[in-house]
Amino acid sequence: MKDYPLYEVTKINNLRDVIKTRVKEFPQNPVFLHKTKKGGDYEPVSTEKYDRDIDCLGTAIMKILPKGSRVAILSETRYEWYVSYLATTNGVGCVVPIDKELHSSEIRNCLERAEADMLIFSSSKLEVINEIYGTIDTIKYYVSMDDTADDRFLSFSKMLSDGAKALDSGDTTYTGTTIDPEEMTILLFTSGTTAKSKAVMLCQRNICKNLMSMFSMLYIDRNDVFFSVLPLHHTYECTCGFLGQVYRGTTIAICEGLRYITTNIKEAKPTCILMVPVMLEMFYKNIMKKVNADPKKAKKLQTGIKLSRFLLKFKIDLRKKLFKELHDVFGGRMRLIILGGAPVNPEILQFFQDIGFLCVQGYGLTECAPILALNRDVDFKNEAAGLPLPGCDVKILNPDEDGIGEFISKGDNVFMGYYKDPEATAAALDKDGYYHTGDLGYIDKDGFCIITGRKKNVIIAKNGKNVFPEEIEYLLSLSPYVAESVVSGVNDEAKDDIVIVATIFPDMENVEEKLGKEPPKDMIEELLKEEVSKVNESLVNYKKIKKVVLRDTEFEKNTSKKIKRY
Numbered sequence: 001m002k003d004y005p006l007y008e009v010t011k012i013n014n015l016r017d018v019i020k021t022r023v024k025e026f027p028q029n030p031v032f033l034h035k036t037k038k039g040g041d042y043e044p045v046s047t048e049k050y051d052r053d054i055d056c057l058g059t060a061i062m063k064i065l066p067k068g069s070r071v072a073i074l075s076e077t078r079y080e081w082y083v084s085y086l087a088t089t090n091g092v093g094c095v096v097p098i099d100k101e102l103h104s105s106e107i108r109n110c111l112e113r114a115e116a117d118m119l120i121f122s123s124s125k126l127e128v129i130n131e132i133y134g135t136i137d138t139i140k141y142y143v144s145m146d147d148t149a150d151d152r153f154l155s156f157s158k159m160l161s162d163g164a165k166a167l168d169s170g171d172t173t174y175t176g177t178t179i180d181p182e183e184m185t186i187l188l189f190t191s192g193t194t195a196k197s198k199a200v201m202l203c204q205r206n207i208c209k210n211l212m213s214m215f216s217m218l219y220i221d222r223n224d225v226f227f228s229v230l231p232l233h234h235t236y237e238c239t240c241g242f243l244g245q246v247y248r249g250t251t252i253a254i255c256e257g258l259r260y261i262t263t264n265i266k267e268a269k270p271t272c273i274l275m276v277p278v279m280l281e282m283f284y285k286n287i288m289k290k291v292n293a294d295p296k297k298a299k300k301l302q303t304g305i306k307l308s309r310f311l312l313k314f315k316i317d318l319r320k321k322l323f324k325e326l327h328d329v330f331g332g333r334m335r336l337i338i339l340g341g342a343p344v345n346p347e348i349l350q351f352f353q354d355i356g357f358l359c360v361q362g363y364g365l366t367e368c369a370p371i372l373a374l375n376r377d378v379d380f381k382n383e384a385a386g387l388p389l390p391g392c393d394v395k396i397l398n399p400d401e402d403g404i405g406e407f408i409s410k411g412d413n414v415f416m417g418y419y420k421d422p423e424a425t426a427a428a429l430d431k432d433g434y435y436h437t438g439d440l441g442y443i444d445k446d447g448f449c450i451i452t453g454r455k456k457n458v459i460i461a462k463n464g465k466n467v468f469p470e471e472i473e474y475l476l477s478l479s480p481y482v483a484e485s486v487v488s489g490v491n492d493e494a495k496d497d498i499v500i501v502a503t504i505f506p507d508m509e510n511v512e513e514k515l516g517k518e519p520p521k522d523m524i525e526e527l528l529k530e531e532v533s534k535v536n537e538s539l540v541n542y543k544k545i546k547k548v549v550l551r552d553t554e555f556e557k558n559t560s561k562k563i564k565r566y
Contacts, residue, residue: 004378006216006390010247014179014204016090018211018247023051026222026249033225033253033268034079042253042268045079056163057087057156058174063166064141065092065117067177070187072096072111074129075122077232077254080145080156082242084120085232089185089204091177093117096187097233100124101559104131106197110189111136113199113419118143120156181205184416188235190366199419202235206369209412210239211247213389217376218360220272220336222249227270227331229255229279234560235370236340240362241274262329269331276341277348278561280359284348287326305354319356326355336377340364342562343451343474346382353382362386363449367415367428367435372407373449384448385441389413394449395434396442400466403442406455408434440468457565459489461542462497472535472543476502479531481514483507484555486565487545503549504528525550 030044071088088095096114123146144153186202230237253268339361352359363385364370373386388394392411399405417425441451453468469487476485484505489498555563
């Protein structure tokens with residue numbers, strides 16, 4: 001195992017330290033680049049303004065709600081979301097970020113379970129608000145982020161001005177309140193399905209430990225511009241893409257929405273971005289489609305990669321120059337792409353590294369605030385989820401003969417438990433304080449965590465061997481004709497064995513390129529069976545796919561864009 005020193009980071013004890021340290025260390029450095037109207041120019045927000053707005057809103061809230069109150073946020077990513085979050089955690093009480101994509105009944109369920117006292121919302125969610133207004137007993141105030149004449153709601157901007165007046169008159173109710181880093185100040189719902197969602201309790205110690213550990217492994221500083229595109233209610237973006245960037249002095253450029261990614265990225269010219277693998281795959285497919293359409297371009301790219309790899313042996317890096325056209329797609333300054341949330345194809349990571357982007361993946365769960373393992377900028381493996389964070393005790397529980405078992409972890413980043421669910425808490429946290437992740441894999445000789453699949457998804461063959469669907473699905477994903485797949489095990493009574501079945505949603509664009517426009521179903525099935533046969537060549541007998549099912553629609557997904565397997 002290589003012994004690279006960790007980067008030095010500022011010690012923080014709570015989330016108030018995050019913003020106050022930034023004001024002290026990076027004065028006048030813009031904390032956000034945002035747009036006040038669609039299609040307008042990016043406008044900077046100074047750290048001083050952000051800090052002041054947090055204190056103003058917090059002061060205004062505490063004039064009408066007692067300390068310890070719960071404030072829910074229901075909105076797309078916007079400046080007011082960021083203000084609401086830290087205003088709540090830094091003195092008011094507990095913040096409850098709500099997934100804006102949920103159905104109104106699910107939103108109501110989350111708010112009721114969280115026992116929210118206040119809901120801060122965007123006008124884009126007004127239809128939902130109208131449905132749930134007056135149906136949740138605990139909610140005393142609804143605050144609109146946008147100016148409104150509706151007397152049911154308080155105005156966000158008026159609360160800021162009222163808070164400012166109180167602060168200027170010497171009101172220290174909010175700014176003088178103490179923060180207990182061990183108290184629950186963040187409540188997160190892990191799933192949109194009301195029957196299955198768990199309410200994860202996090203304290204500020206969890207988040208602060210995660211921030212300090214994460215940035216001691218991966219270098220980001222005040223010179224970086226971070227492009228925020230993922231939803232903020234998810235702790236992956238919230239911790240790594242918001243709180244972490246405030247902590248490190250980085251400027252956050254807010255994307256206007258998925259359809260604006262390409263435009264906004266060229267306008268903001270970011271240096272870092274947090275993605276889920278499906279986004280990187282989209283960029284990769286678009287690049288390769290354009291390149292492969294022109295044989296000269298394809299040859300030029302291959303030659304450039306070979307030349308670049310040769311020059312790098314002599315520490316000569318010409319990648320930004322050799323692949324300028326591709327760098328321009330990302331705004332021309334992008335240096336770091338961080339992946340998480342799902343397995344990543346190592347070949348795609350390698351491609352982006354070859355053309356000059358530092359591209360690394362991490363591994364985390366909401367219950368770990370969220371990062372548990374991370375590849376470093378100076379030490380990474382594309383097939384690995386990463387190295388355990390400093391201070392995280394990561395072990396493999398009950399490893400089999402191949403060293404594969406369940407990842408369990410203990411450390412200051414591990415959550416407090418599930419809110420009002422002692423049974424689920426006892427099942428997840430053992431008596432020694434280890435969190436049982438439900439993820440299977442092994443730790444290699446260099447200390448890297450390799451994920452092989454989810455415990456609940458494992459197919460157990462009649463010979464007792466474990467089949468990991470994710471492993472086979474990854475191999476299928478390498479085919480240009482497979483858009484999505486789910487591998488499952490079906491009991492075959494006639495053979496007295498488990499049959500491995502692959503249900504495949506094809507990539508029709510590539511299929512039609514191969515077979516012609518609107519090919520018959522049997523031709524598509526035959527093409528997919530050929531692809532499955534290629535995959536089977538690399539699998540031992542008990543893992544081989546025995547049956548292929550063609551699917552004509554995308555798989556149903558949750559709001560994190562993960563396929564609902566069951």
